[in-house]
Amino acid sequence: xxxxxxxxxxxGVGVALLLGGGGxxxxxxxxxxxxxxxxxxxxxNLVSTTGTWTNAAGVQIDLQNYKIVPGETIxxxxxxxxKLDGPELKATLTPxxxxxxxxFRGMATYDYSIKSAAGRELKGQILTQKDAGAATVTATVTxxxxxxxxxxxxxxxxxxxxxxxxxxIR
Amino acid sequence: xxxxxALKATGLxxxxxxxxxxxxxxxxxxxNAAVQAAEGSIxxxxxxxxxxxxxxxxxMAQPDGSQGTVALATTALGTVDAGKSVYAGVxxxxxxxxxxxxTVRASAGQANTGSLGGLLxxxxxxxxxxxxxACYDPSLYAGTATGHVDIPKHGSGVLCFExxxxxxxxxxxxxxxxxxxxxxxxxxxxKG
Numbered sequence: 001x002x003x004x005x006x007x008x009x010x011x012g013v014g015v016a017l018l019l020g021g022g023g024x025x026x027x028x029x030x031x032x033x034x035x036x037x038x039x040x041x042x043x044x045n046l047v048s049t050t051g052t053w054t055n056a057a058g059v060q061i062d063l064q065n066y067k068i069v070p071g072e073t074i075x076x077x078x079x080x081x082x083k084l085d086g087p088e089l090k091a092t093l094t095p096x097x098x099x100x101x102x103x104f105r106g107m108a109t110y111d112y113s114i115k116s117a118a119g120r121e122l123k124g125q126i127l128t129q130k131d132a133g134a135a136t137v138t139a140t141v142t143x144x145x146x147x148x149x150x151x152x153x154x155x156x157x158x159x160x161x162x163x164x165x166x167x168x169i170r
Numbered sequence: 171x172x173x174x175x176a177l178k179a180t181g182l183x184x185x186x187x188x189x190x191x192x193x194x195x196x197x198x199x200x201x202n203a204a205v206q207a208a209e210g211s212i213x214x215x216x217x218x219x220x221x222x223x224x225x226x227x228x229x230m231a232q233p234d235g236s237q238g239t240v241a242l243a244t245t246a247l248g249t250v251d252a253g254k255s256v257y258a259g260v261x262x263x264x265x266x267x268x269x270x271x272x273t274v275r276a277s278a279g280q281a282n283t284g285s286l287g288g289l290l291x292x293x294x295x296x297x298x299x300x301x302x303x304a305c306y307d308p309s310l311y312a313g314t315a316t317g318h319v320d321i322p323k324h325g326s327g328v329l330c331f332e333x334x335x336x337x338x339x340x341x342x343x344x345x346x347x348x349x350x351x352x353x354x355x356x357x358x359x360x361k362g
Contacts, residue, residue, distance in 0.1 A: 046205050047205065048205040053208075055269065055270045056270060061269055063210045063211070063212065064210050065269070066269035066270075067213050067214060067215030067216070067266075067268050068212060068215060068269065068270070069214070069215045069266075069270070071358035074212070076207075078207065078208070091202075141212055143214060149231070152216050152217055153214055153215075153216050155211040155213045155214070156212040157210075157211045158207065158210065158212060159208065159211070162204045162205060162206055163205050164204045165202060165204070166200065166201075168200070
């Protein structure tokens, strides 16, 4: 076989392979967009602004320079912004003492309420998206009338206390 | 044999799933957010009542927690003759650092007339203000007894004493130390 013949044979084999390799050549197919859109995660967040302390007379006080006495109640009011975005999102909002020690050794009582802008009590409730928005925490601290002289000059650190908005699944 | 192998494989997979679930339990990721409630500290006030008997001041509660003792001006008490009276007083000032209202009530207890015993009698009166001279007016003791005085924050009150020696007493030259316990207590009037 001369060189011309060998070249023609190799070219023929190559063309045959090209034709044989067209396994997907000219079979019917179709495609379409799913149009499923985007999956967007919701949002859970809590924002606070500076609160104010008032004494029993309703006068605003500076806690750093104010000393309480037995039988006295002081009140703390703090605005919160609750963000609960998601129809299935549920959460609780609770204070967290964060390991604060009780310097008044049981001689002080603490209470609080959390009211939504609509006036709903949120304390102890499961919050949903409809509870999102402005809320106000009102906390009271009362030094007992039974506090003895050893309670003088005692200081109770409240800076560790937090509000905790915690998602729950129920 | 083939059945045994299948059972073993199933058991192994189940164990792995169980182990996997238990392992991730502690990091179950729920959303949460926390904000600080307040800053600073709630501080209790001090009970600072100053006693002034006319010759110096003494705090009612000493730094070590003990009770203070104040001497009354001897010039005011002086010497008493049989059938006569002498007068003295102690000014009490409420120096509390309480932020709100803090009114205290001061009163005197039963006097201990010392070595002269029943020959001495002590009357006590309480007046508002800070003037010890109010105690030196005999007419104060003629009226109805006012046993206590209320002292507002940063205010003063005076407890006055009239000491009389019985007309029949024969105690010339004798000295008797009279002690009177004073009590100051907070009036709780805060509204909850």
